[in-house]
Amino acid sequence: MKVTYSWLKDFVNIKLTPRELAEKLTMAGLEVVSLEESAGDFIFEIEITSNRPDWLSILGVAREISSLTDSKLKAAKPQELGFKASGLKPVEISVADKKDCPFYSAMIIRNIKVASSPEWLKKRLGSLGCRSVNNIVDITNYILFELGQPLHAFDLDRLGQESINVRRGRLDEKIITIDGQQRILDHEILVIADKNKPVAIAGVMGGKETEVTEKTSNVLLESAVFNPILVRRSRQKLGLQSESAYRFERGVDLEIARTASLSALELIHTLAFGKPYAYKSLGAIKSAKSEIRLETAYISRILGVSIPVFKIKQILTGLGFIVKTRAKGILVVKPPSFRQDIKLQIDLIEEIARVYGYERIPLTLPAVKPHQNVSGNRDIVSGIRIILRGLGLQEAITYSLVDRSLLIKSGINKNTQPVEILNPLSKEQEVLRSTLLPSLVRTLAYNLDQQQEYVNIFEVANVFSDKNSSAQHQILSDELVHACVQEELSLGIALCGSKSLLIKQGLIKDEVTILHLKGILESLFNKLGVKVYDFKPQGDNQINIIVGQQEAGFMLKLDEQTLDSFDIKNKQVVLAEVNLSKLFKHINLERKFINIPKYPAITRDISLVIKDKFSVKELLAAIEPKGPSLLSLVKVVDYYQGKQIPSGFRGLTISCVYRAPDRTLTEEEVAPLHNSICALLEERFGIKLR
Secondary structure: OEEEHHHHOOOEOOOOOHHHHHHHHHHOOOEEEEEEEEOOEEEEEEEOOOOOHHHOOHHHHHHHHHHHHOOOEOOOOOOOOOOOHHHOEOOEEEEOOOOOOOEEEEEEEEOOOOOOOOHHHHHHHHHOOOOOOOHHHHHHHHHHHHHOOOEEEEEHHHOOOOEEEEEEOOOOOEEEEOOOOEEEOOOOOEEEEOOOOEEEEOOOEEEOOOOOOOOOOOEEEEEEEOOHHHHHHHHHHHOOOOHHHHHHHHOOOHHHHHHHHHHHHHHHHHHHOOEEEEEEEEEOOOOOOOOEEEEHHHHHHHHOOOOOHHHHHHHHHHOOOEEEEEEOOEEEEEOOOOOOOOOOHHHHHHHHHHHHOHHHOOOOOOOOOOOOOOOOHHHHHHHHHHHHHHOOOEEOOOOOEEOHHHHHHHOOOOOOOOEEEOOOOOHHHOEEOOOOHHHHHHHHHHHHHOOOOEEEEEEEEEEEEEOOOOOOOEEOOHHHHHHHEEEEEEEEEEEEEEEEEEEOOEEEEEEOOHHHHHHHHHHHHHHOOOOOEEEEEEOOOEEEEEEOOEEEEEEEEOOHHHHHHOOOOOOOEEEEEEEHHHHHHHOOOOOOOOOOOOOOOEEEEEEEEEEOOOOHHHHHHHHHHHOOOOEEEEEEEEEEOOOOOOOOEEEEEEEEEEOOOOOOOOHHHHHHHHHHHHHHHHHHHOOEEO
16 A cells, blocks of 8 residues: 655654654554655555555554654544535435445535546545546545545436445346446345446446546435455456455444545535535444453563553554553553454554564563473373374274184283174174284284385274173173273284384394384383383283283284284284273373583493393393482493304493583592492393403
8 A cells, every 4th residue: 555755744743754754664563665755755655464454544554653653643524514414305325234234325415516636636646556537536536545435426417316225236237337347247246226227336346327527517425334245255256456345345444434425525515616415324333342451460471571551551542542541550442443453452462562662672582381281181192192103103093893703813812701792794893802903913914915014003992891701791782881891992002024224334124023112112101201110021922011010011922823824924023002091090291391411421331241031120220329429321222142142141231321410520530430330230240341
């Protein structure tokens, strides 16, 4: 939108230079994209956001300047010209639907003299890129740019009768618009019509037949408010664009519609000698706006700066708001009719901030208080899925109903009595599954059959078991399900194949083992805050998962017979199942922030050979108590079994990280502690240092 420096000065006393004004407007949100000097005046081109239709006028921009510069705004108050609207004859107006047209006014002005506009009017319109037509049309355009209210003047003598009907168009109804093009109408297009035909497309463009020409002597002046959505649809459907439509689409001020009509009448009387003859309006002339409670303490908390109450009132009053004090620190604000975008307290704070000046608000780092919004087990399960996907696993979804033969050939949970379905739809849906693993193994086998070298899948779903293991129940109804069947949430994981890794020595194949599975579960437990857990071997192929003091699942490696039953050849399959219902009570998602260490660490490695009967957990548990003040981390960084290691032994490399919170450690401090740890391992576990 374009505005001129001289025109703005009609409304507000501007002491800033045009360039200073352009910068101030831009900082307040009215971005001045160009400033051009022309014929002794300056033309501002301003980028107007769609939520601020009140800026689409000289008055709207002047109001902003008034608030930004603490200058008084000269209100647009047209003269009454010695008459009152109530003293005029009524015009016949009908509006078919008030939702389409909340307000409509029509004024009949007689004995006008249509001629060329005076030079000052031509110059002002020309500076905004609007060509001059004649004094009547130019006056309606002038009011549009000055007040933001579109007007339209009809040649009264070319109307069918002195009446206006605001209605929807009829199917295949036609009108020739002022651009000379014929338009085909329908029910989605709002029109202004006389008794016989449409004479304008409401809010978009007038008709050719009733346009004002040099022969016009009487006019009907329209000032209205149309439904923004309807205007936009009409314009798009007909492929039209106009200054009026641009404003109606964004919403015009209901309360300025009558003022605009009187302002136009004043100019028509002055420039064309016209006199009012009849007037009528339909609809509300005031918009209902609710009051907003504004707390000054909340303003300070949001902006990070304390603005005096008198300054807050000054800013809002300057923008046209009505501000009253209800109590100490509490204001009640009523937005003006032209501020349709203001609905909440935070909207008012934004207005205060931009007028006060963002550059006056000190730069501060926000106080970040991270916390997790976990409302229940559903959120925890979502977190488990995210963690496992982050570890590289892919989620699978399988059926709760399975065939009995699948459970039998998997050999998993042999002692659990399955729950049968009374009338299964097929053989594949005979029983409710008591474990997720058979379905995951079948899915894994299918993927291997598709030539996938590496398969890593998981599933989180319910498993079912008979509450009375001594009897076998069949599912008859929902009530019987709850009475006889125990339902628990479970996590199943299945891994198989080998990953290709590119290292410095070349491409290697890393085949998954039960240790990979153990690492996944350890990562999951650590991220969930599970502190007490253990893995206890049971037989050659199974390891029980202990959480707290309770068995909560197991890991296993499928034997050759089971692999053959699933047609898996020359592969190792490792599985894990965790009872999430038992795991939930041990999950702790609270997190404590720890500062980054200020001082460097010293790392010492211990390469050793140890008997297989000793677990790594025992080894680490023995080391950690030796140096709680300086030993910040101990972990296994290498594991080896091969020709250089005797049978029944394994080679490990343990990394010990030493750090002090208040100083840089010296070799004299670390060496004795590290030597004592080595001596402890030799004495308790009989290790041999390498």
